[in-house]
Amino acid sequence: MTPPTRRLRESVDGFRGRTVVVVGDLIADEYLFGKPARISREAPVLILRFTEREMLLGGAANAAHNVHALGARVVPVGVVGRDAAGDELLGLFHAAGIATDGIVTENGWTTPVKTRIMAGGYQATRQQVVRLDREPSGELQTITEDSLVARLATLVERADAILISDYGYGTVTPRLFERVRAIARRTGAVVSADSRYQLPRFTGVTAATPNEAELEQLAGTAVDDERGVEKAGRQLLDKLDARILLVTRGSRGMAVLERDGGCSFIPIHGTDEIADVTGAGDTVISTFTVALAGGATPIDAATLANMAGGLVVMKRGTGTVSPAELVQAIEGS
Numbered sequence: 001m002t003p004p005t006r007r008l009r010e011s012v013d014g015f016r017g018r019t020v021v022v023v024g025d026l027i028a029d030e031y032l033f034g035k036p037a038r039i040s041r042e043a044p045v046l047i048l049r050f051t052e053r054e055m056l057l058g059g060a061a062n063a064a065h066n067v068h069a070l071g072a073r074v075v076p077v078g079v080v081g082r083d084a085a086g087d088e089l090l091g092l093f094h095a096a097g098i099a100t101d102g103i104v105t106e107n108g109w110t111t112p113v114k115t116r117i118m119a120g121g122y123q124a125t126r127q128q129v130v131r132l133d134r135e136p137s138g139e140l141q142t143i144t145e146d147s148l149v150a151r152l153a154t155l156v157e158r159a160d161a162i163l164i165s166d167y168g169y170g171t172v173t174p175r176l177f178e179r180v181r182a183i184a185r186r187t188g189a190v191v192s193a194d195s196r197y198q199l200p201r202f203t204g205v206t207a208a209t210p211n212e213a214e215l216e217q218l219a220g221t222a223v224d225d226e227r228g229v230e231k232a233g234r235q236l237l238d239k240l241d242a243r244i245l246l247v248t249r250g251s252r253g254m255a256v257l258e259r260d261g262g263c264s265f266i267p268i269h270g271t272d273e274i275a276d277v278t279g280a281g282d283t284v285i286s287t288f289t290v291a292l293a294g295g296a297t298p299i300d301a302a303t304l305a306n307m308a309g310g311l312v313v314m315k316r317g318t319g320t321v322s323p324a325e326l327v328q329a330i331e332g333s
Contacts, residue, residue, distance in 0.1 A: 019073040075099065161290070168197045208246070280313050
């Protein structure tokens, strides 16, 4: 076994002793499957004959599920509505063996649901036809925010890392994030952030994980090649006052930049014949965060995250990766 291989395996072995608090927007990923039947007489649309329904943990809930699947202890902190989707999310957490002490239920909140209509026969590849999103219409109630802050303070004290998973639904309020930063300063916990729309407000984190398109938009400069990625990445590192930036680049792999170090480019792991990218970003930041929490170097943590991302995109729906799968990928690389 080569030294890098041994080091990566030791990092994976160390996942089990870590605790990660995941703070963010808990989303229900609903899949409705149908078999193409005929074209409607009423409109030129395809009629699908319903075959099955599947509900999965999405958003920050998927990030939490990924941390749990990697063998670390996870504590999700977020909010669900007093509705059917919220009940299903709580049920999915319980079924997975994930504690829900950090989850607040709010009467006026709509649990975000992303419903994907999937068409295809049993032997054929199922393709997503359309997605229907149900979203909260307002902000969190003050009493809900108070409860989230209180639960965070109670549950995060022994955490090795805090993962921010912001999908733009308002769970990670400025007050809640400020509390995360204050706790991390006191405890030395790793703080990682992935934000769909507002990454610049998560300043002072240990690491952030934008994709290439987000990096380009935030830096206001083209990232057509590696030089462009490094230039834009340095600008974003300064803007965020972060220590590490992990840029996901799709079929071109990843780039990891260190504030006090270099910039490394990692080629895509596995094949570029991708089955489903849904939730892949959650898998990447989860693996990266758990590895950093265990003391892995940024490049080793990024290498493991790259492998995990390459494995999960070969799975349908929001999937997870196990330590055994990672070890097999390490040994086969």
